[in-house]
Amino acid sequence: MRATAQTGHLPVSQSPAVHLPVLYTQVLEGLRVIENGCYLDGTFGRGGHARGVLEQLGPQGRLLVMDKDPEAIAVAERDFAPDARVSIFRGSFAQLLAWEQTAQGLDGVLLDLGVSSPQLDVAERGFSFGKDGPLDMRMDPDSGISAAQWINSAEENEIADTLWTYGEERQSRRIARAIVARRQKQAFARTAELAELIASVMPRGKDKIHPATRSFQAIRIHINRELADLEAGLDAAVQRLKPGGRLAVISFHSLEDRIVKQYMNRLAKAPPSNRRLPEQQAFVPTLQLVTGAVKANEDELAVNPRARSAVLRVAEKCGEAG
Template sequence: MREKEFRHVPVMLAEVLEALQIGADGTYLDGTFGRGGHAREVLARLGPPGRLLLMDRDPTAIATARETFGKDERVRIRHDSFAELADWPETAQGLDGVFFDLGVSSPQLDDATRGFSFQAEGPLDMRMDPTSGVSAADWLADAPEAAIADVLWQYGEERLSRRIARAIVARRAEEPLRTTAQLADLVARTIGYRERNKHPATRTFQSLRIHINDEMGALEKGLQGALERLRPGGRLVVISFHSLEDRVVKRFMRGRDGQPASRRHLPPVEAPESAFVALGKVFPGERELADNPRSRSAVLRVAEKRR
């Protein structure tokens, strides 16, 4: 299993390294260590004065980080969400680059005991940090029907969210949903196969995972933390895997998060200058798509903090 973990393919590796514009004496933060594919190559480009700060919510990822990089004096490691990066004293001196690879990692998807995937039966957990918070099974056991429907619609854009929520509540009255297979089968029987080459439960699993881990809240806080800690000229590099994440990242980099909307018949609201210069977005190339199908929905955005 460990050999498989270390052979996972980091998404858009060359593009990330180019976007970060790594200097040998710089300080960089990888907020989503995963299994270290990106971090390893960043570290290879640092000289003795350089520093690499590693964070991850997943204790298994942190164990790998400590085993692989724990003896390198240039590396510091913290078990925490990147949402808390500004509270880590190691970032107080400033950062030259911040990198987030959002969503669930391949090792998490491939481990049935984590409950992220319906491809194999496992406990319905979905927590990125299994040592804290509420599992998906426990949340579904108590959440009101309307709350379940709202989560499925808001984070999965599931058009049949109310029907699925109603089926979940009816099922739990008979017996609790405890495994990924139980939930996937229930959703499939409730709404049927509507989209070619997509399991009916895809949106349900995505939305529950995002909710259980408060991924959108963590993203917004993490982006703000990156703004606070990046030095002028520092780079923010983010890989997103669905439109909800990408929309938040795009607006933040362009300085439009929280901007009041213009009102009809009134002069347009003048937006304050963004703290970042958005440098564009990049998609995986054909070779990467062939080698790593999981990269097909990835989009990388880059921004530079104004001097």
């Protein structure tokens, strides 16, 4: 979840309503922006991180921004398109190799994963059970099937497996059975309908999270192919990074962070040796770890509680910078 907090910082367009994204200072420090570098923000959102990068770029610097959400792209076009240093592409960061603007090589890539605060806060997008709206959940509403279409047609086992795999929901089988039984009488169309159904069959736990939290997360990840896109996007980012370029990734739940951590470690650290096996070719690292798990401090959390689950990891591509 890409969380944001209000700030007085002015954007490129001098619009007064600006969102300072999570771990803002830590991201800019991690990217180590150079004046004439080329940087890609693969998850533009409302442009908080992108503004920070652009402010540190000189006249010859380049900022490439991507997002698959048309509303985010509309904000980018409005606030950033007049700047000749900026190029904009609508699509998933998993597609960054297909964007010819990245072929020149990149000095930094930022991926701020999950759903953004504006997406959560607009009921019509269907991401939140806290605001009743159409059961959609697509980050790109022009692509793929909606959550309602999937919930109303998927096999019970597929629903259960999705809730368990992507939401780590222990009651996945029970919830899937209840969903299938309910849709036989009436198809799901609204977020509140699904949230109420899940709450009705879930045992009440001691924690304060809503009973539908894990299920909504799982369905959103499945509908948007988030983990598959993440794996493809990490590979693509490393391919396009120049030697000395930085990769910064913010994740918001353990499934994402595990993929990022394991990916960076695999390219940065030699695998454990086994004396019983023939000697392998010497390991040559592709990445060097810059930070471990960086989290928001208490000052940021006081302003922006949604940042509590954010984890930033930064790695640098090996080789001498040009």
